[in-house]
Amino acid sequence: MRIERNLDLTEFNSYRIHSVAETAYFPETTEEIKKLADSINPIIIGGGCNVIFAQDCYAQPIMFVRDNYSGISSNGECLVVKAGTDLKVLSEYAKDHSLSGVEYYYDIPGCVGGATIMNAGCNGRSFSELLEEVTFYDIEKETISTMTKEEMRFEYRGNVLKDMKVVVLEVVLRLQKSSQTDIALLMENNKENRWAKQPRDYPSAGSVFKRPVGHFVGPMITEVGLKGYRIGDAMISDKHAGFIVNLGNASAGDIISLIRMAQEKVKAQFGVELELEQRIIG
Numbered sequence: 001m002r003i004e005r006n007l008d009l010t011e012f013n014s015y016r017i018h019s020v021a022e023t024a025y026f027p028e029t030t031e032e033i034k035k036l037a038d039s040i041n042p043i044i045i046g047g048g049c050n051v052i053f054a055q056d057c058y059a060q061p062i063m064f065v066r067d068n069y070s071g072i073s074s075n076g077e078c079l080v081v082k083a084g085t086d087l088k089v090l091s092e093y094a095k096d097h098s099l100s101g102v103e104y105y106y107d108i109p110g111c112v113g114g115a116t117i118m119n120a121g122c123n124g125r126s127f128s129e130l131l132e133e134v135t136f137y138d139i140e141k142e143t144i145s146t147m148t149k150e151e152m153r154f155e156y157r158g159n160v161l162k163d164m165k166v167v168v169l170e171v172v173l174r175l176q177k178s179s180q181t182d183i184a185l186l187m188e189n190n191k192e193n194r195w196a197k198q199p200r201d202y203p204s205a206g207s208v209f210k211r212p213v214g215h216f217v218g219p220m221i222t223e224v225g226l227k228g229y230r231i232g233d234a235m236i237s238d239k240h241a242g243f244i245v246n247l248g249n250a251s252a253g254d255i256i257s258l259i260r261m262a263q264e265k266v267k268a269q270f271g272v273e274l275e276l277e278q279r280i281i282g
Contacts, residue, residue: 001029004021015051021061026063030144033063034137037137043061045065046084047114052205052252052278054252054281065167067086070082072085078172078175087120088106091105099175099183101130108122113167116134116161117162118162123193131154133148135169139167198239199243204237207277210276212273212275219241220266220272226241227241232249232253232254233254252280
């Protein structure tokens with residue numbers, strides 16, 4: 001297990017916010033994850049692609065579950081995938097094994113554990129559609145458990161694990177046989193579509209808010225006049241108002257101020273409560 005002291009977290013979050021972890025752990029085995037979770041009460045971070053580091057320095061230890069805890073094995077049309085596996089790595093592995101389903105997540109940053117907890121989605125699809133079962137460590141019960149898709153009770157951007165103190169360890173995905181050529185074409189098409197619609201020139205953490213029923217976030221934020229609005233180096237994207245980008249040296253405070261402003265203005269004009277999709281690490 002790798003242990004880092006005074007770790008600069010800039011490269012460990014997709015907003016590229018500067019923060020420091022006094023102690024960061026990178027466990028490589030399930031036993032190491034269990035030991036850390038039981039003994040030091042760490043902040044648990046996956047790929048860092050949906051988080052806002054709100055403190056300049058974290059005294060509470062941080063445990064990363066990313067490429068240090070990754071791996072894929074195949075069994076016919078099923079893949080067993082460790083939680084720290086990058087979605088791009090997973091997509092390429094599936095393509096190389098002529099398995100279709102995860103190509104829709106090829107260009108979405110993040111790890112399998114995070115995609116499971118938040119039920120990541122794109123192009124009208126949800127990660128839960130592929131899941132057969134999820135194995136996790138329950139920190140409060142100190143037990144390793146497995147749930148089926150039905151037991152997980154997946155919903156839009158959520159499931160039963162979201163409000164529990166758990167660490168996702170691995171998932172089983174059921175995919176479908178297809179040709180590598182067709183899969184590769186879908187991967188590139190999805191990537192091109194995302195690049196055409198979403199800001200890619202500056203760091204961001206994806207969609208800031210969940211989509212409210214019957215509404216689209218970007219158009220509402222545009223309508224209240226906040227598209228392109230900036231505080232410090234944080235800006236509501238002038239390409240897609242559902243995103244906030246870091247123009248250079250944005251602070252967490254800049255980003256959070258924009259979030260609060262968007263929520264207040266949309267609430268005032270449309271009567272809609274914008275629910276944050278990103279996770280503020282306080």
